[in-house]
Amino acid sequence: MNPLDLKFDTDDMLDRLRPWIECESPTYDAAAVDRMMDIAAYDLTVAGAVVDRIPGRMGFGGSVRARFxxxxxxxxxxxxxxxxxxxxxxxxxxxxxFKREGDICYGPGIQDMKGGNFVSLEAIKALGAAGMQSPLPITVLFTPDEEVGTPSTRDLIEAEAAKNKYVLVPEPARPDGGAVIGRYAIARFNLSTRGKPSHAGAALADGRSAIAAMAKKILEIEAMTSDDCTFSVGVIHAGQWVNCVSSSCEAQALTMAKTQEDLDRGVAAMMALQGEENGVIFEVTRGVTRPVWEPDQPGTMAMFDLAKELCAELGFDLTSASAGGGSDGNFTGYMGIPTLDSLGVRGRGLHTLGEQIDVSSLAERAKLIAGLLMRLE
Incomplete structure (x- = not known):
């Protein structure tokens, strides 16, 4: 039987995807992520997998490893x-x-990336129900901290990847449905300003505002953005009383670069911003980094060529590109293990209150993944 001929009931898939979406699992809420892992572990066990629960660390939730x-x-x-x-x-x-409107279905995390994880499991289940044995054994690894750079599970992902010949990453499909065959490097930074407190009404001139100094630094940091290396500040915390000049301010910055050389220059530029000005100290410390996954690696491109053939049978042309927006594919691709990313569902609005998927892509992507599982040797 051709795996692309497998039948998938979209309405039934949505009904079973719904509990995944309605189990909210923000990264920093370890208990919430663990509740999501409970659901996934149950569904994987029902599908016939041998499931291991791996405890979380560093304040994050745990992971699930399933071997079929x-x-x-x-x-x-x-x-x-x-x-x-x-x-x-x-x-x-x-x-x-969670709401369906025609071929669109909404929900937090439905595109990034619970929808893709779910269709991967659906593909494995459908193969089993059809009595089809993949040439290679299959392992599924679900982790809890990708959205903050994977600080607690990078070594786990790399250890599991090293045991395998291929890695499939069901992150959201590119806008045209294409796959990712390389990713830019990403580095995170923790920023801190230290000023001098004073009463904002009675003695404003005596203070040195950490907030004002951070605001200036943010403009300076983001002005360093170029086509080859981008800089953005996405988190800032400071102040408690409006009538106090704040003496401390914390922020987080992210830089993304297409090559390791560009990243190294960006990191050096960030670290060079440290110092003291007008009585306020500015400090920068390195956070987690995703290495460059260089595109066009032979093993990855062989996987892509196979996926392209499968997609032609499904009726569309699969494109490929290196992409920004890191994923855990950065790690496995950097290791040189053939990796194909963005195999998940089509949609739009990830990371926003309009996050949605194209319902019709559930079956499409399940068939694509099933085809890869059956043809990779």
């Missing part, structure tokens, strides 16, 4: 790597409920 029965169980095979954390805080469902 196979004559070559334990031998190098295919790793499907995905994350179950989202950027949406608890309560987002009130503003972005």
């Amino acid at each position: 029965p196979h004559p070559d169980f334990g031998q190098p095979g295919i790793l499907i790597a995905g994350h179950m954390d989202t950027v949406h805080p608890i309560g987002t469902l009130e503003k972005l409920p």
